Amino acid sequence: MAGTKDFTGMSFASTSFTRASACVVALLGLCGCAQPGAKPVIHVGSKNFTEQVVLGEIIAQHLENRLHQRVERSLNLGGTLLAQQALVSHQIDVYPEYTGTALAVILKDSIDTRPADVLAKVRAGYLQKFHAEWLDPLGIDDSFAMVVKGPQARAQHLETLTDAAKAPQPWTLGVGYEFEQRADGLQAIEKAYHLRWSGSPKTMDLGLLYKAMEQGQVTMIAANATDGLLSKMDLTILRDDRQAFPPYQVCIVARQDALREIPGMRDALVELSGKFNNRLMQKMNFQVDVEHRSVAQVAAEFLKQSGLH
Numbered sequence: 001m002a003g004t005k006d007f008t009g010m011s012f013a014s015t016s017f018t019r020a021s022a023c024v025v026a027l028l029g030l031c032g033c034a035q036p037g038a039k040p041v042i043h044v045g046s047k048n049f050t051e052q053v054v055l056g057e058i059i060a061q062h063l064e065n066r067l068h069q070r071v072e073r074s075l076n077l078g079g080t081l082l083a084q085q086a087l088v089s090h091q092i093d094v095y096p097e098y099t100g101t102a103l104a105v106i107l108k109d110s111i112d113t114r115p116a117d118v119l120a121k122v123r124a125g126y127l128q129k130f131h132a133e134w135l136d137p138l139g140i141d142d143s144f145a146m147v148v149k150g151p152q153a154r155a156q157h158l159e160t161l162t163d164a165a166k167a168p169q170p171w172t173l174g175v176g177y178e179f180e181q182r183a184d185g186l187q188a189i190e191k192a193y194h195l196r197w198s199g200s201p202k203t204m205d206l207g208l209l210y211k212a213m214e215q216g217q218v219t220m221i222a223a224n225a226t227d228g229l230l231s232k233m234d235l236t237i238l239r240d241d242r243q244a245f246p247p248y249q250v251c252i253v254a255r256q257d258a259l260r261e262i263p264g265m266r267d268a269l270v271e272l273s274g275k276f277n278n279r280l281m282q283k284m285n286f287q288v289d290v291e292h293r294s295v296a297q298v299a300a301e302f303l304k305q306s307g308l309h
């Protein structure tokens with residue numbers, strides 16, 4: 001969301017972050033007892049939704065395979081702000097992030113719809129403010145996807161968000177926790193389309209949005225373009241014809257000092273750039289969310305099929 005991009009409530013996120021912080025402190029203590037010349041432990045993080053955890057595990061396994069040193073995982077950290085804080089406080093070295101999310105939520109810059117310009121802005125901003133580098137895009141653009149049921153879309157000839165704004169009935173909207181507050185979320189589409197709502201958005205965990213749609217609790221959801229169920233259910237993504245949302249290219253973000261101090265880390269991470277696409281990410285999300293395959297297994301299979309194992 002912008003797969004971008006939501007978290008399952010501050011109490012959960014804060015607890016996860018606190019536990020992750022405690023673990024890192026303990027690990028740092030152990031590192032202090034390590035013998036001279038020992039390879040440093042690499043800390044890989046992620047936010048707390050399926051796509052992020054899968055990408056984080058892929059990064060972790062790939063670094064283990066290439067560098068043959070210990071990688072600690074701080075996956076499922078929480079939302080955007082918590083993951084960012086973990087990076088700048090040196091509790092993680094690297095994690096996957098979305099260009100549009102970084103632009104709007106972290107840098108608080110104005111929305112831009114040009115992918116190359118957004119990437120350039122976040123690269124410059126993170127380098128200057130956080131001493132962190134954005135590597136080349138992985139190949140995923142996980143934009144927010146405003147989704148309605150397929151039969152309704154066909155019956156009312158709904159193809160775009162402009163069409164939805166002209167619909168006779170108000171919409172009951174289901175959203176993840178960040179979407180309602182973000183400048184690049186609900187505020188962006190309301191400004192561009194002036195959609196009519198039946199009431200306040202129903203806020204829930206991202207994993208519950210599709211069930212709420214199926215059960216008729218909501219009539220439109222703010223999903224993500226790489227959600228696994230989008231390819232399996234009879235749903236229609238309404239085209240963002242007025243470009244309310246910025247691009248959300250997924251990139252690996254890493255602390256500059258970690259890239260400099262850990263031999264081979266940059267080269268290993270660069271190997272992942274361009275190896276993904278939205279359809280492939282949908283498939284992996286579906287395998288975890290619906291088929292209940294383990295994240296580690298899905299990540300290992302991806303690396304093998306990509307020729308990176």
